[in-house]
Amino acid sequence: MIAVIDYGAGNTKSVTNVLDELKVEYIVTSREIDINKSKKIIFPGVGEASFAIRKLHLNNLFTLLRITKKPLLGICLGMQLLADETEEGNTTCLGIIPTICKKFENESLKIPQMGWNKVKVIKENPLFEDIGNDSYFYFANSYYMPMNEFTTASSNYGIDFTASIQKDNFFGVQFHPEKSGEAGIKLLKNFIEKC
Amino acid sequence: MIAKRIIPCLDVKDGKVVKGTNFINLKDAGDAVQLAFRYYKELADELVFLDITATEEKRKTLIQLVEEVAKVIRIPFTVGGGISTLNDIETLLKAGADKVSLNSAIVKNPKLISEASKQFGNQAIVAAIDVKKVDNKKKVFIKGGKEETELEALNWCKTVEELGAGEILLTSMDHDGTRNGYDLEFLKVVQQNVTIPVIASGGAGNLNHFLEAFKIAKVDACLAAGIFHFDEIKIIDLKKYLKQNEIEVRL
Numbered sequence: 001m002i003a004v005i006d007y008g009a010g011n012t013k014s015v016t017n018v019l020d021e022l023k024v025e026y027i028v029t030s031r032e033i034d035i036n037k038s039k040k041i042i043f044p045g046v047g048e049a050s051f052a053i054r055k056l057h058l059n060n061l062f063t064l065l066r067i068t069k070k071p072l073l074g075i076c077l078g079m080q081l082l083a084d085e086t087e088e089g090n091t092t093c094l095g096i097i098p099t100i101c102k103k104f105e106n107e108s109l110k111i112p113q114m115g116w117n118k119v120k121v122i123k124e125n126p127l128f129e130d131i132g133n134d135s136y137f138y139f140a141n142s143y144y145m146p147m148n149e150f151t152t153a154s155s156n157y158g159i160d161f162t163a164s165i166q167k168d169n170f171f172g173v174q175f176h177p178e179k180s181g182e183a184g185i186k187l188l189k190n191f192i193e194k195c
Numbered sequence: 196m197i198a199k200r201i202i203p204c205l206d207v208k209d210g211k212v213v214k215g216t217n218f219i220n221l222k223d224a225g226d227a228v229q230l231a232f233r234y235y236k237e238l239a240d241e242l243v244f245l246d247i248t249a250t251e252e253k254r255k256t257l258i259q260l261v262e263e264v265a266k267v268i269r270i271p272f273t274v275g276g277g278i279s280t281l282n283d284i285e286t287l288l289k290a291g292a293d294k295v296s297l298n299s300a301i302v303k304n305p306k307l308i309s310e311a312s313k314q315f316g317n318q319a320i321v322a323a324i325d326v327k328k329v330d331n332k333k334k335v336f337i338k339g340g341k342e343e344t345e346l347e348a349l350n351w352c353k354t355v356e357e358l359g360a361g362e363i364l365l366t367s368m369d370h371d372g373t374r375n376g377y378d379l380e381f382l383k384v385v386q387q388n389v390t391i392p393v394i395a396s397g398g399a400g401n402l403n404h405f406l407e408a409f410k411i412a413k414v415d416a417c418l419a420a421g422i423f424h425f426d427e428i429k430i431i432d433l434k435k436y437l438k439q440n441e442i443e444v445r446l
Contacts (some may be wrong), residue, residue: 008315011288011289011293012228013265013290013291014265014291014293017265017266017291018269021264034299046315046316046318046319047314047315047316048313048316056241061422074326107219107390109389110389110391110392110415111390112317112318112361112391112392114197114318114361114362114392114415115198115199115200115392115415115416116197116198116200116240117196117197117198117242118446136198136445138270138271139197140271140293140318142318156196157196160383166231166347176271178269179269179270179271179293180269180270181235181238181270182269184269185269
C-alpha cells in the first residue's frame with residue numbers, strides 16, 4: 001500500500017491516475033494512522049511553501065515525515081519541502097536535505113520555469129533505472145533546490161539545479177513524473193518497485 | 196535548457212471538439228478524449244481545452260470531460276471557458292486539470308488572478324487574452340471575442356503578470372483561423388515586456404509559421420487547433436522540422 005499524502009496543497013488526482021494505470025494499491029490520506037500502515041509514501045505538492053508547511057503542521061504530519069523510515073518520494077514542492085528552508089515565504093521546512101531553496105533569478109529567463117527540460121543523471125540511483133540520460137521531464141517551478149551532496153540528477157535553467165535527490169529513504173524530484181509521459185510513468189514504477 | 200512547447204487546442208462543445216474560423220463557423224473534429232489521447236501519443240507537450248459553450252448546466256459535462264482526459268493522458272493540460280470563481284478553479288484542478296485559463300472573468304474582476312495564484316500557485320493560472328485591432332490599437336475582447344473592452348492589450352498583459360498570472364495565452368482574433376501565420380509583431384512586443392511565459396495563438400497554417408513564432412517573436416509555446424485536428428500537420432513532423440532549424444523541442 002502506498003500512502004499519497006493529501007494535505008490540501010497538491011493535485012493528487014494526477015498521481016493516483018498513474019498508480020491506477022500501474023495497478024498499485026494506494027490510499028489518499030492526511031491521517032497518521034494510514035501513513036503508518038503504508039509501505040511507501042508519495043508526497044506531492046504544488047502551490048506556496050509556507051501554506052503547505054502550515055497544512056502539514058495542522059494535520060500533525062510534520063514530525064512524522066521528518067522521522068519516517070519508509071521510502072518517501074517528494075514531488076515538485078514536495079521535494080523542496082525536504083530542504084532545511086526555502087526562500088519562498090521564508091519557510092522552515094522538514095530539514096532532511098541541508099540546503100536552502102532559492103528563487104530563479106535571471107533577467108533573460110521566464111519565471112516560472114514552465115515546460116519540458118532535460119534531466120542528467122549524475123549519481124546512479126534506482127529512480128532512473130532504464131530511463132535514458134537527458135530524458136525530458138515536465139517542470140513548473142519558480143524556486144529551485146541548489147546542487148548539493150544529495151543531488152542525484154540535475155537540470156539547467158540559467159544555472160544547474162537539483163532535479164532529483166536521495167538521502168537514505170528520502171527521494172525527491174523537482175519535475176512532475178505524473179505529467180512527464182512515458183519516462184515519468186517509468187520513474188514512478190521504479191519508486192514503487194525498486195526503492 | 197527548457198524546450199519550446201507545441202500545444203494543440205481543443206475547442207469543446209458538449210464533449211465534442213469543434214474549431215471555428217474567426218471565432219465562428221464551427222466544424223466537428225471528433226471526440227475530445229480520443230483526440231487528446233492521440234495528441235499525447237504524438238508527443239504534444241501540453242493540451243488546452245476551451246469550453247466554448249460554458250454555462251452553468253454544461254459545467255458538469257466539462258468536469259466529466261476533465262476527469263476522463265486526466266485518466267488517459269500523462270502530459271499537463273489547461274482548461275478554460277466560463278471559469279469565474281475560486282470554486283470553479285478548485286473543482287477543475289481537483290478533477291485533474293493542471294492549469295485553468297481565465298479570460299472574461301479577470302477583466303471584470305482582476306483580483307481573481309491574485310487570489311487564485313495565491314491559493315493554487317501561479318503555475319496553475321493562465322491569463323487568456325483575445326486581441327483584435329480596432330482603429331489601429333490592439334484592444335482586448337471578452338466573451339469569446341464578442342465584446343470589446345476599454346483595455347489596451349499590452350497594458351493588460353503587463354497587468355495580469357503583476358497580479359500573479361503564471362502564463363499568458365495570447366490569441367490574435369485578426370489572425371485566428373486565417374492560416375496566414377501568427378501575429379509576430381505583437382507577440383514580440385508582449386514577449387519583450389513580460390517575464391512570464393507567452394503562448395502564441397491564432398493563425399498557424401504551416402510549419403514555418405511555428406518556426407517564425409519561436410525564432411522571430413521568441414515565444415515560449417505555440418498553440419494551434421485546426422491544422423492538427425484535420426491531420427494537415429503531424430506534431431511529430433512539426434517537431435522534427437523545428438529541431439532541424441535549431442529550435443529545442445522534446446522528441
